[in-house]
Amino acid sequence: MKKPSLDFWFDFASTYSYPAAMRIASLAETSCVTVRWRPFMLGPIFKAQGWATSPFNLYPAKGRNMWRDLERVCAALDLPFTKPDPFPQNSLLAARAALVALAGNWGESYCRAIYRAEFGKGRSIEKGDAIGEILKSLGQEDHAVLERAQSTEIKLQLREQTEEAQRLGIFGSPSFVTAGGELFWGNDRLEAALDWARR
């Protein structure tokens, strides 16, 4: 029998996508579900609903609670946590490089390494040199990957993937979508999404 699958939609700028990215592989393995990692850009989706930045910046009480809550969530999972500055990070280049990485067999390691640098260590993931360092630490040719990440083909692929996310009704990250189109939003729904994928 074919293993059930689940699409994991994420933006590297998103806070709660960090614990989700760190948890999903082992939970999916236990559940016998195949996960497809699907980077996309939240920015255009936020802009479409009139937000110029993260709602966590637009609504300070919501933002304060999120940082404190994320700290508690990470502590409970034994994940290091440091708030990146500025927040949100511009995740465009990191997302493009993720598409290159995910076409190879080292995509998930790359995605986890980006999240770990950004929210575990509070480092910038915006520029080529920061991403290049992570690529090197994974044994990849940083210049070649970054050049490919900025090709027209990859730029277009990320744009199309973002449009697909929007068509699926995705409005936040992380989101999980089953083969049947059932949408789950948020790190808190990862287990429910995996359960649904197996139904």
Added chain:
Amino acid sequence: MKKPSLDFWFDFASTYSYPAAMRIASLAETSCVTVRWRPFMLGPIFKAQGWATSPFNLYPAKGRNMWRDLERVCAALDLPFTKPDPFPQNSLLAARAALVALAGNWGESYCRAIYRAEFGKGRSIEKGDAIGEILKSLGQEDHAVLERAQSTEIKLQLREQTEEAQRLGIFGSPSFVTAGGELFWGNDRLEAALDWARR
């Protein structure tokens, strides 16, 4: 030793407060935590951040996901679920009556009965006759309670309680606040809030 306590802040108009209200008593009993039920009005807090109605109405993709998610959450808990129309319900009178009820020993039953009518059966909880029916079903004198609910004293108490919520940094419902001031937001954080209260 004194039992630890947790404040449960809720607005009757709030969707995810329904499963929280139905779950909290038995979970708190298992955790040996005393819960104080604290109705407040989200409206003034939403208005302060520029929202004239529920964010679930302002952001349709978020709203669609919430209704579907709430349906799944209720199904998993074996709670009946029907969407009330209109949404959000005007919860002012129900909240005022809750203050009367909570001053007696039947407050929690009243609050659960309001939530069950609204989100279990999809009934209106806006008007005196709907609330009166619920009061009668609980063996209460509906006219006397509703008259008291509209007294200056109760009106003022609800206003002060809403201001207190705002001072505590509350921006959504349900929220849980420990004696030490630790804030948790959302039905998904009920267990974590109870754990924290016992630390």
